[in-house]
Amino acid sequence: MxxxxxxxxxxxxxxxxxPALAASEIWYDPSLGSLPQSQGWTYFTLPSLPEVFVDGSARLDTTGLDLIRGGWTRVGTPPLSRADGVRLEFDLRVDSENHASTHRAGFSVILLGHDKRGVEIGFWTDKVWAQSDSPLFFHAEEVAIDTTARFVTYGLELLADQYRLLANGQPVLSGPVRDYTGFTGTFDVYETPDFVFLGDDTTSASGSVRLRQVAVTRGLSSxxxxxxxxxxxxxxxxxxxxxxxxxxxxxxxxxxxxxxxxxxxxxxxxxxxxxxxxxxxxxxxxxxxxxxxxx
The missing domain is CATH 2.60.40 (Immunoglobulin-like)
Structure with a gap:
């Protein structure tokens, strides 16, 4: 040399x-016969809509009126660290979904790390896709998935500056984490650290879904x-x-x-x-x- x-x-x-040591925690267990609100989640709808438990699932149905918004929220403790890696795993079946805009979905999942960076994923009956942050809340990367045929176990991961979505253990969608803190609308949850949302957060779409087990794993990095x-x-x-x-x-x-x-x-x-x-x-x-x- x-x-x-x-x-x-x-x-x-x-x-x-x-690497961080992986640690999993069940956030919603439908086998207990109760709804997420009784297991540590906050449930809300505007206007008011009852929380329903049916066929071993928590059901959210906003199809009666597009103006209905609502769902389940939770703040992770201890913090959800992107550096260590975090996975939100949930069993979901979309029964129906309608949207007036290609940039909106009748059911969405938001996962934000401790630094308020993360991703919002929209669910249609035939596609799953990510919301962009520049421009803010535009339809970005997507994947074709039949979300209606059966329950699918989704895993939404944040690791460093990337997110990844798995369906039944297989990677289907990935991209950079987003910064949505520039939003200043009514449903402004994007400046909340360690924030998780599952539901309908728009007046431009509606959906009916069934939710089963939800779990969080911290420490994904190997x-x-x-x-x-x-x-x-x-x-x-x-x-x-x-x-x-x-x-x-x-x-x-x-x-x-x-x-x-x-x-x-x-x-x-x-x-x-x-x-x-x-x-x-x-x-x-x-x-x-x-x-x-x-x-």
Whole structure:
């Protein structure tokens, strides 16, 4: 190895990130024969609409009038940390849904981390999709799913700067977390840390759904794989093994080993493929010493 290569590699340090231990908590158990409101949730509708338990499920039906808004809310304690990873898992069946705008849904799920960043997911009878934050509350990425045929166990995850939605354990939708704090309307819950909502939050759509078990898991991050560093021309290349399961890793950088770590658009997210390859990224070492970590 020549001296220039030694000097270049000396400008790069790769630090490990300690994973959080996963801990799950059931937030709604329909086998108890009761509704979410009696299990720690706040239920509300405008105008008033009774909470109904039927066929082992909590039913929300706003199809009588588009002006009806309502659902279940809860604030997570302890906090819902995106850095450690959090998953909201819920069993849901959409019986019907109508919308007057392609940017609205008759049933939505909001999951916000402790820093008030997260995502809102809308459910139609044939699609599931995410709300954008710029422009605010526009139809963004989507996936075609029949939400009416049977109960589906959805898992909505926040991990670092990415969200991911699973359906019966399979990844179906992903993207960057959103910042909805610019909203100033009547239903302004987007500045509430650790916030969870399941229901109809718009007067432009309506729906009828049945909800069964809801659970929250904190601490999704697993130990990151080992990183190798090598010279590649004028660049420094960092490589690590691919992982199965669509795991999203974020490569963060900082000028000092204690941070602050880049978590904005300068961060780079990598979703692994089938697990039989490698993921690599090249950097220019001429900008001075830098520290990197994979989360």
């Amino acid at each position: 020549d001296c220039s290569c030694i000097a270049a590699l000396a400008t790069v340090a790769v630090l490990g990130a300690s 130990p990151p794989p080992a990183i190798s560093i090598r010279r590649n021309g004028d660049q420094i290349q960092m490589r690590w093994p691919g992982e199965s399961g669509g795991i999203v890793r974020v490569l963060e950088s900082a000028a000092n080993p204690t941070g602050p770590w880049a978590t904005d658009s300068s961060s780079r997210a990598f979703e692994s493929g089938p697990g039989d390859g490698t993921v690599s990224v090249s950097i220019d070492p001429s900008s001075g010493p830098a520290f990197f970590r994979l989360r």
